[in-house]
Amino acid sequence: MIRNLKEVKDNNFDITRSAEEVRNLSFNDHVCLGCGICESTCPVEAITLNAVALDARVGFETYFSGHDKIGQNIKEAPDVQRISIDESKCVLCGMCSGLCPVDALVLTINDVPIREIDAYPHYNAFSEIDDDECIYCKRCEIACPRDAIVIERVLPSRADLVTGEIEVNEDDCIYCGVCQELCPAEAIVVDSETGKESIVIDKDKCVYCLVCKKSCPTNAIKALCRACSYGEYDLDPAKAVVTGNSVIDSNACVYCGWCEGVCPTDAAKHKKPFEGTIEVDQDKCQACGACVDICSCNALAFPVSTGPGSRMEHVIANADYCIKCKACANACPNEAITVVRTEIDHTPTNSATWNEALDAIKN
16 A cells, blocks of 8 residues: 655644634644645635645655655755645635635634534535444554544453463473474463573463474473364353444544445445546656655555566556545646546535535536
8 A cells, every 4th residue: 555654744824813703714734635625716815725746745755656756856855835825815704614625724713613513514524433343453544544543452362262271290391492482372481591490381371272282392281272172162252352442533534435445344434525537647647756645545556566677657546545636636747637526515505605616616
């Protein structure tokens, strides 16, 4: 999996104005996708999308995509903020906040985010994990490109999974340490120092695999796996279950769907704010990698090499995990990427201004 390893410093702004109500607009740069929706929909043209193509290349490590062209001549990562805002123009209308797909811009009115105010439309996007179905395998946590998922799991004890007996006849033991070296559970500690010889078996770690018994040169170890020999008659299946809980950081999640895509039990579900298509014109693509680096969803990648020196020279897109934010299209210096939004799922609004903005995003 390609993972964005670029460290981005916060370049946040915070605008507050007071009248009969207190309005505050804050921005978190590390959450921003570089999609440009805020710039294109701002009614007073107060927002400018900065050079996201440059931003995409900032701090790039050559092992990130395996494509060394991007890493050339990069000495030090400059401090680049993805958007700029002209405070003298901003009227704190909240359109940028309401239309931002990842809440990088947050407008509050009397300390209440407009996402929580019914009069303002918002996207019906979500990501969730059903703990009743989750087996806490951590595949979603590993796959998440934004590190937005944390799986906390509690493992059963070995004693609840296997049962048996083990003992050492120290009259026969020569303290050679063979059993300690071979024990896969690291349950045996042997002290071979002359005059201090001892052997200790930690039964909480022992899995009764019988490796120690079979390897002992003097047959000093007697062991039996009762579960193997007589069946699991004394094991409680309820105690053998992995338990835990899952946490999704809503501030980091971009609703890409990797969690649902890799989940083996269908416990993870998601809904994107936008539906549509993404296409890469391979004739125009120059494999600069700017799109790969800026994509927050790991939806763009260079194909895996099939052999020494056989590297594909064009980017491929995985539409299943693309959120149609258009950051890649903004970053591409050759206009090789076309993203079309066909559907936007949002709460209804009677405001003609907001409906026009939503239609503009789709078209």
